[in-house]
Each structure stands twice: as structure tokens, then as C-alpha cells.
Amino acid sequence: MEEDESKDSSVLVFAALALVGVVAVSVPVAGVASLALVSDMQASAGGCTPATVVSGEDSEDGVINVPNGWGPLVEEAAKTAGLPVSVAAAQLKQESNWEPRAGSSAGAQGIAQFMPDTWAAYGEGGDVTDPEDAIPAYGRYMAALRNEVKPLAGDDADQLVRLTLAAYNAGPGAVAQHKGVPPFAETQRYVEAILDGGQVEFSAGCEAPTGGKAWDGDLGDGEWSAPLPGGKFTSGYGRRNVPGLPEWAQNHVGLDFATPGVGSRPGGPVIAPTDLRITGFNETDGCVIAKEDGDDPDFGFAFCHLNSWGVKKGQKLTRGDVIGVEGNRGQFGMSTHLHIEIYKPGAPDVVFPYQGFNIDPEPILREKGAWPQ
Template structure:
């Protein structure tokens, strides 16, 4: 954690302390029935993005200064102070953006820390500085924004040390919470921060690919997971997300199975796998790796409905433990063989369909 500034939302100190102890994970039970699909994304901010009218100009200016979406700045302010310009945290952070005095001295431009416009402006300058320090590690704008948030929470030194989002539960939670709020609460159109706009995702129903599972590793740069048999550049530059603890892997939407088996020559790292493509536009491709051998419930050529069981999560192939590697690639990638070149972060896509990991 960066001790130079407060990271605690006012009135939520106990909740954040709880994160440091490790939040309990509630696991859901999956039966053989298809799970109910989530509702589509409906941002609560409406056409204005949910930013209070008196702060919209300052938020837009800070976002332009930092080179980040206004929705991200708004989500951070909501998390830090709940838009309260007179907020003071138990640690001594002050104002709408919750700066500690030492950090305010560097970024406050001599203004009153309780001046909300000055606080929002200082946040923009601080985010710009962080972007300059860690942005070069990213391979996409979405990753760059996540690294900026990670640096804000854990400090830029931790991001540089781990060459990505540090493996801290609090930091991972913070990054996910802010990007989720930016998309779902402060955007007017549900577009994920950082882009990855794939067009209309269709009207079909979607569900969690591992119901009851928890997110254990995010998309993009990461340190080598402990216990992985072979730590290659493909492992440390994660082309998908990892989920664990759910048991049965299911079709997140209606799919045609392009390939499935206990091993694919030349791609043994996948272990037992399923490769599939959406049955409707935009025909995204899906990859499911590391299933338990002998648990496949589908075969090449099958067409399956949302929620159909595909396999059981396992530890086959190049896996460090029982989990599902879930990957989405654009239609530019082949659907019947694994591809990394056109991989996109699944979380904003799932969030657009109302599935929050």
C-alpha cells in the first residue's frame, strides 16, 4: 500500500481493513440445470454518467489532464469520499479526493484541500504522474488504466516490481471495484473503460462461465503463479482470466463447439479443453483450458445453449492448481485452434452483459 496518501473511503475504513484480512468467498451450488442468465448492463448514471452537475466540468478537466476516462475519475471520487468535499478520514486524508497532507503539498498547487474543484484537479495531476510511471508496461489502454489504479492503491514501485498489477488482494479488489463502477455507474452507454468496444453483443442470454467460481488471476501482465510447471512469457502475459472454486464449467452464451479434447498436439499446455464460437454476432471465440481429464460433456460440432455444462474445472496441462482459464478472442482469431493475438479482457465483456466477477 502507498502510505503517502489515504486509500480509505470515508465511513468505510472497517470494510477496507476487512479486505486485508481476506474476505470470505460465498460459493454457489451448481446443478445440471442451466443457470439463470444475468440482466444486461444498464448504467445507473444515465445520459449524464451520474456525475453531480456541479463537478462535471472539473471531472472532465481532470480526466483530460490525466489521459483517462472521466468515468474512471468519477468512480475514484465516489470510492474515496462519496463526493463529500469536507470529508476527513481517520488517517487524516482530506477533501473530495482524500489526499494526505504530504501528497497534497505535491499536487494541490497551494489550494485549499477542501476546495472540491482543487481536489479533483489534484487527482487529475496525480493520475497523470502515475500513468507516466507505469503506463509503458501495458499492451492495451484497458491494461494501462488498471496499472494506474494499481499504482494509486499499492504505489508505482509495487507495479514496477511485479511488472503488472501486484498480487495483493486489496489492490486487485480496488482495481476491479473502480473499473466496474466506472463502466456500470458512471458511463452513459456501458462502454468499458479503456475501450475494447466490440459492437453489439447480441440479444442472447449470458451467464457466468464457472458459476460460484471466484476470480483468481486477471488479464494481462502478472508475476509467475506459484507452482506452475513451466513459466513462459505466455504465462506472465495472461491472455485470459482464471476462475476457481465453481466446479462445473458452463457455456456463457449459446455456442457452437469448434474443438474439444483431452489434448491438442502442439498445444498441450491447454490440457483438457473446449474451443467454441458464439452462435450469433459478433461471433466471439471462447477458450476453456485445464478441465479435468475425462469430464468433457460436449464434442466437436455440438451446438449448445447458455448454461450447458462443458466440463469440470481441473489442473490439466500447464496449470498450477485446479482452475479454469477462460479466454475470449475476436472474430479475427481462428475458432478451432487456440490463439493469443486477438485476445481481449473478458471482464468488461461479461460486465456488459451484467455478469460481475
């Protein structure tokens, strides 16, 4: 398979980590915001590398990394829309990469990728290629979508953000029909990618807009749920024979799942397959480490290569809560996938690979009814 080499690199990362241990790595941050960010390293312990401020606006608790002095426009639009400003910035970047004259084959135009009909309704006669017109219009349009889906969110503000983004991607009708984020892979991915981008790139403190919230999709009929909904099994546990890898690395200590066709883009939500207690992180390889929660916890878990996550050490998750987003974080370039490890009952809270606690997750996931369809 074409992805073999990139997946195998995760084994190399793990071996290196086995030597140095699992530690919270503080990440040096360049630029003027570094003091503020270092004081917020709790956020890093929660799994997010604080953004390096590269240009544009840098407000106290507002949006960062918005280019061309458009920060105030984005803040005003976010206020109009009722969205976190980091989410609005991440969405605009996702739509056009801040290109005012961006176009799409479907006919969308401008920095917020308006379709002609939508622009006619929200553009107020302005120029769709002028961010001074298009960013405020984006705020008005998102406000309208938010109003449409608001009754479905009740008083859950985080859920309202998710539903508003889903309404943008799939239409408010689909959100109403499914009474939540529709179970379309593209929409699920869109919502998580923007929340992820907002946290990693546009939030000075790496704050997760909606970390740890319940995933909206189908949890399946098993005792556990598949950790990467919509993902496919791509690489098994144990012995393999990959040219170029040293002898010790021919032993894959987990399983890999990947969202089909995701490439190196952010993938789908990684969810708690069962009730969990978060016990630690491995920053270098993007791993969230957890124990099955309960009086007599059995299995330990690691969910790896996440680019960011919104959970904290000690936090308890209910089955189906979002841990983070399928990613490709690691020391080596690799395509986006989830590497999951399961540890024997009785293993320590945080396990180093190759200590002898790793077991093959496949029969466990199958027995618990959590194997992807």
C-alpha cells in the same frame, strides 16, 4: 459454511434458465438517456447493463451519474490526468463515495482521499474538503503518476490506464519493480473494480475502458491457468445435501471459487484459463460462455456471476486475457464468487444446464495445472 446458502442460489438460477434458454435480455432503462442507450444494445450483448442516469451531468459522450453538478470538474480532471472520464468518475466514487468531507483512519481526506503530504504537493494551497479544489488536484496527481509509469506501458493506452490506477494504489515504485500491475490481490482488485465501475456506472454506452486485455499476473506453470487468480476453491461439483433446496437443485453443475474475504464487493479478475472463443452470454446470471479455441476444440466453458465483462461474441481470447470481474450477478442475492462450468467435447456452442453436457471441472483443471495453489 456461512456462504453455502448464497452459493446454492446459483443452482436455482440455472434451473430457471434451462427452461427459458440463454437469451440476450434487453434491459429497460429509465430516464432521458434511454433512447441513446437502447441504440447501443450491442454493448449490452457484450455484457453490460447500461447505467440508469440518476442525477447530475449527462453529456453526449462524457461522464454520467456524477452528482452535484461535478461532471465538468471530473471531465476536466480526467483530461488533465489522461484517463477516460468514466475511470476518473469511478475512482472518485470508490475513494469517497462523493463525500467531500470523507476521512480515513490512515489520514486521507476529501473527495479524492488525499494524504496530507500529497495534498501539500498537489493541492496548490486549496481546501482539501472543497471538490472545486480537490477534483482538479486529483487530476494533477494522477497525471504525475501516469507520467511515472508511462515508459512501462509502451504505446498500449489501455495498459497505461491500468498502470496509473495501480500506481495510485500500490505506488509507482511497486509498478516499476514488477514491470506491470503488481501481483498484490488488493491492487489487482482495485484496478479491476474501478474499470468495472467505470463501465457499468459511468459510461453511457457501457464501454469497457480496457476489456479483453491481458492480465498482468503470474499465469502459472500448467498447460492452463487458474480462472480466478488468487481465488480459493469453495464449492465442488455434483451431489450435495442442502436443507431447503428442492431435489433437482441438489446437483451443483459447476465449481465455485472466491477471492478470500471479498464479501459482496467486486472481486478479482476472471481470466481465460486457455485460448477461448466467446460463444454467448447469459445476462441474467452474468455468464460468459466460451469454447476452447482451435481447429479441434474440446471443452466448453461458462464463467458466471460476473457483474460486467468487456468481451464480445465471437471474440478470441488468449490464455490470460481478462474476461470480466468476479461478481455476484444473479437473480438472488449471493456473495461474490466465480461459478465455472465445463462442458464435454462436442457440446453445442451454448449449453443449457442439465442437458447432460456438464462435467466435473475439478479433475480437468487439476490435470491442466490450473488448480489454485
